[in-house]
Amino acid sequence: MSSQSLSQTAAEIDSAATEPAALHHPETVARQARPLRFITCGSVDDGKSTLIGRLLWDTKAVKEDQAATLRRDSTGKQNELGLPDFALLLDGLQAEREQGITIDVAYRYFSTDRRSFIVADTPGHVQYTRNMATGASTADLAVLLVDARAGILEQTRRHATIASLMGIRQFVLAVNKIDLADYDEARFRTISRDFREIALSLGVRQVTAIPVSALKGENIVMRGGEVMPWYGGPTLVETLEKATQRTGQTTGFRLPVQRVSRPGEGFRGYQGTVAGGSIKPGDSVVVLPSGVEANVKAIVTYDLVRNAAVAGDAITLVLDRPVDVARGDMIAAIDQRPQTGRAFNARLVALSPDGIVPGKRYWLKAGARRQRVMVRPTSALDLTSGNWDDASFLPVNGIGVVELDFEDTAIFDTYETNRETGAFILIDPESLNTVAGGMIDGKRSKSGRFDALPDADRATITLPARLLETFLKTEFARAHAGEIRVAGPEEVDGE
Amino acid sequence: MNVIEHGRGKPPLDPHLKALENEAIHIFREVAAEFERPVMLYSIGKDSSVLLHLALKAFHPGKLPFPLVHIDTGWKFPEMIAFRDQVVARHGLDLIAHTNPEGLRDNVTPFSHGSARYTDIMKTQALKQALDIGRYDAAFGGARRDEEASRAKERIYSFRTPDHAWDPRNQRPELWSIHNGMIHPGESVRAFPLSNWTEVDIWRYIQAERIELVPLYFAERRKVVERDGMLILAEDKRLELLPDEQVREEMVRFRTLGCFPLTGAVRSQATTLDEVIEELEIATVSERQGRAIDRDQSGSMEKKKREGYF
Numbered sequence: 051m052s053s054q055s056l057s058q059t060a061a062e063i064d065s066a067a068t069e070p071a072a073l074h075h076p077e078t079v080a081r082q083a084r085p086l087r088f089i090t091c092g093s094v095d096d097g098k099s100t101l102i103g104r105l106l107w108d109t110k111a112v113k114e115d116q117a118a119t120l121r122r123d124s125t126g127k128q129n130e131l132g133l134p135d136f137a138l139l140l141d142g143l144q145a146e147r148e149q150g151i152t153i154d155v156a157y158r159y160f161s162t163d164r165r166s167f168i169v170a171d172t173p174g175h176v177q178y179t180r181n182m183a184t185g186a187s188t189a190d191l192a193v194l195l196v197d198a199r200a201g202i203l204e205q206t207r208r209h210a211t212i213a214s215l216m217g218i219r220q221f222v223l224a225v226n227k228i229d230l231a232d233y234d235e236a237r238f239r240t241i242s243r244d245f246r247e248i249a250l251s252l253g254v255r256q257v258t259a260i261p262v263s264a265l266k267g268e269n270i271v272m273r274g275g276e277v278m279p280w281y282g283g284p285t286l287v288e289t290l291e292k293a294t295q296r297t298g299q300t301t302g303f304r305l306p307v308q309r310v311s312r313p314g315e316g317f318r319g320y321q322g323t324v325a326g327g328s329i330k331p332g333d334s335v336v337v338l339p340s341g342v343e344a345n346v347k348a349i350v351t352y353d354l355v356r357n358a359a360v361a362g363d364a365i366t367l368v369l370d371r372p373v374d375v376a377r378g379d380m381i382a383a384i385d386q387r388p389q390t391g392r393a394f395n396a397r398l399v400a401l402s403p404d405g406i407v408p409g410k411r412y413w414l415k416a417g418a419r420r421q422r423v424m425v426r427p428t429s430a431l432d433l434t435s436g437n438w439d440d441a442s443f444l445p446v447n448g449i450g451v452v453e454l455d456f457e458d459t460a461i462f463d464t465y466e467t468n469r470e471t472g473a474f475i476l477i478d479p480e481s482l483n484t485v486a487g488g489m490i491d492g493k494r495s496k497s498g499r500f501d502a503l504p505d506a507d508r509a510t511i512t513l514p515a516r517l518l519e520t521f522l523k524t525e526f527a528r529a530h531a532g533e534i535r536v537a538g539p540e541e542v543d544g545e
Numbered sequence: 546m547n548v549i550e551h552g553r554g555k556p557p558l559d560p561h562l563k564a565l566e567n568e569a570i571h572i573f574r575e576v577a578a579e580f581e582r583p584v585m586l587y588s589i590g591k592d593s594s595v596l597l598h599l600a601l602k603a604f605h606p607g608k609l610p611f612p613l614v615h616i617d618t619g620w621k622f623p624e625m626i627a628f629r630d631q632v633v634a635r636h637g638l639d640l641i642a643h644t645n646p647e648g649l650r651d652n653v654t655p656f657s658h659g660s661a662r663y664t665d666i667m668k669t670q671a672l673k674q675a676l677d678i679g680r681y682d683a684a685f686g687g688a689r690r691d692e693e694a695s696r697a698k699e700r701i702y703s704f705r706t707p708d709h710a711w712d713p714r715n716q717r718p719e720l721w722s723i724h725n726g727m728i729h730p731g732e733s734v735r736a737f738p739l740s741n742w743t744e745v746d747i748w749r750y751i752q753a754e755r756i757e758l759v760p761l762y763f764a765e766r767r768k769v770v771e772r773d774g775m776l777i778l779a780e781d782k783r784l785e786l787l788p789d790e791q792v793r794e795e796m797v798r799f800r801t802l803g804c805f806p807l808t809g810a811v812r813s814q815a816t817t818l819d820e821v822i823e824e825l826e827i828a829t830v831s832e833r834q835g836r837a838i839d840r841d842q843s844g845s846m847e848k849k850k851r852e853g854y855f
Binding site for chain 2: 083084085154155156157158159161166168180181183184187188308309311312313317319321322323350351352353362363364366377401413415416417418469470473474475477482483484487
């Protein structure tokens with residue numbers, strides 16, 4: 051990991067995290083960061099359960115009575131190091147234990163002196179893309195696991211694609227079972243190089259590759275220096291301790307209003323969690339969708355009347371004048387407003403067996419705002435080739451680009467700029483199930499195109515005509531379809 | 546209206562606890578806004594104490610927009626009931642205590658019916674009755690994912706059928722911090738604001754926020770008897786000693802609080818919060834080790850949850 055890619059959050063903890071992890075001293079200092087959330091991607095064969103089990107075991111997150119339950123369940127199944135079968139520790143539901151597979155997202159907790167961690171443990175098979183998307187939605191980082199003997203597989207590319215799609219910009223490649231590959235440095239280098247190419251093609255530059263043996267505990271929490279003298283990089287836990295967090299600071303102030311508090315005469319506060327930027331008394335804000343403007347009078351919390359609040363804070367905001375604000379409205383910075391409109395483009399992951407049906411009306415929920423929406427898929431991602439092909443229906447686990455049409459005003463930022471205000475779920479109006487998770491790409495103007503960009507801000511590239519089709523099927527081109535103007539030799543202006 | 550400030554002179558929370566607090570407050574507000582008849586399950590223990598504290602924060606400067614329900618089996622530690630009544634009075638809470646009337650009539654006790662049937666009748670069935678009587682469509686609980694294997698897969702909004710059953714194979718996905726609170730008539734959710742907290746987080750938060758607890762959490766010389774490998778408190782007249790059992794006085798405390806005949810004490814010298822936390826950070830057994838009801842059989846928490854338990 052290059053020091054240049056560390057954000058402020060990481061820089062703050064960086065000074066504390068340069069020494070190897072020391073675990074569980076009772077007199078720990080207050081943790082200096084919020085929990086790092088990460089997702090693990092890989093299959094049973096790659097040793098994913100062993101890896102997570104090892105993390106929990108070596109950070110002492112597994113207690114003796116839990117280990118004893120494992121021993122009782124596992125009918126003597128232990129590995130050669132005398133450790134319990136970690137998969138049993140992780141697969142909490144009886145159905146899973148019986149089938150020997152992980153069917154859902156499970157959350158695990160462990161901590162070191164420096165930081166605490168929340169792991170979303172998700173299954174690896176294609177049919178569980180939706181579970182992976184769920185786990186990835188809140189993750190700051192993805193740990194991708196490969197078997198050193200097998201190298202990069204199709205599923206590695208698939209997992210990396212889903213993780214990047216869900217907004218994860220930091221990858222750790224754990225090259226596992228390196229002990230079974232004779233601790234071969236050349237093998238590790240080849241796999242890392244192949245993976246970096248995949249990551250770069252997805253726009254992810256922050257990649258740390260680590261040779262590990264989860265079974266033997268090498269380079270997970272403890273160093274594997276003796277058997278891998280050629281590796282001088284960080285262990286997995288050191289990498290996680292130094293990882294950065296997305297702060298949602300790239301947009302101005304955002305407060306999706308959850309509820310209006312009117313406990314008595316004279317007090318009217320707007321309660322919600324700051325979803326971007328910061329705020330202090332005296333700042334000017336706009337209430338959306340109404341567009342009414344006001345100034346912040348006070349930020350009320352149970353503890354203190356505060357003089358500032360930042361992204362992530364659950365607050366009660368008091369404005370300086372009586373304005374009409376309801377649940378589902380957004381209070382935003384007056385000079386950095388989100389996009390408002392009735393037509394947006396988005397990418398979706400279909401979560402329900404029914405898929406996403408063109409022209410069907412769904413409920414869309416974003417923050418505290420719930421409204422009717424018509425959804426029309428236009429293309430779908432082929433996870434094997436990485437191409438975006440034309441499509442009008444998304445089956446379960448399908449990932450696609452869709453057009454959203456609202457009956458009233460919708461308020462969004464792009465997912466790229468704000469993961470809180472750029473994300474939404476779709477709810478089926480009959481079953482009331484959550485049937486999709488979506489990420490806003492941008493607003494669509496009435497003509498069906500993105501808002502036009504002035505020519506002064508445009509640049510031109512040319513490429514051989516035979517490459518054009520390939521280029522237009524890339525994720526980048528699809529995500530920016532409305533901004534790209536295609537002109538052939540005949541000067542055809544099309545999309 | 547004057548806004549009261551509770552935090553004078555208290556150092557700010559570290560970012561880790563602050564993040565957990567923010568998340569819990571967000572969940573409280575979302576459920577209160579989206580459901581018609583929310584209620585909070587209050588069990589008097591440390592997790593419930595944290596849960597209540599967070600609820601007071603979430604709705605400040607207003608009062609809690611929902612009542613509390615306490616499922617009273619009749620076999621709770623007497624100190625718990627006294628503490629409960631103090632808390633209710635101090636915060637002006639609307640608390641409903643419910644005991645299963647049939648269980649009471651049939652004199653169902655942990656001794657006469659065994660822990661599994663007793664728990665089902667006096668806790669699970671009683672809880673369902675209380676929820677049905679109040680027609681509550683959302684119930685806050687203090688369960689944490691780190692407590693037990695099946696809870697690791699529990700959602701923040703846990704959907705329950707009209708019979709209060711939990712189907713782990715058919716849960717709604719939860720992405721980002723967007724919660725789907727839409728339900729059909731008769732269905733309900735259990736909402737868990739403490740999902741992402743660990744036991745250490747709970748204790749650190751209690752310390753940082755100076756939250757009051759039932760004194761049973763701190764070590765004291767107490768009368769105990771050893772039964773089935775557990776140290777049972779021997780202060781209640783209803784506890785009948787078996788022939789070879791002897792009451793001893795020992796320095797003990799409790800890591801979790803339930804019904805006294807089913808909750809094991811741990812030998813401990815930790816009389817203060819600092820000492821409890823220190824003890825916890827070097828502990829090698831989990832807190833649920835002292836709970837008899839988890840040990841009936843492997844997977845028994847999942848089984849109870851399917852039947853409507855928290």
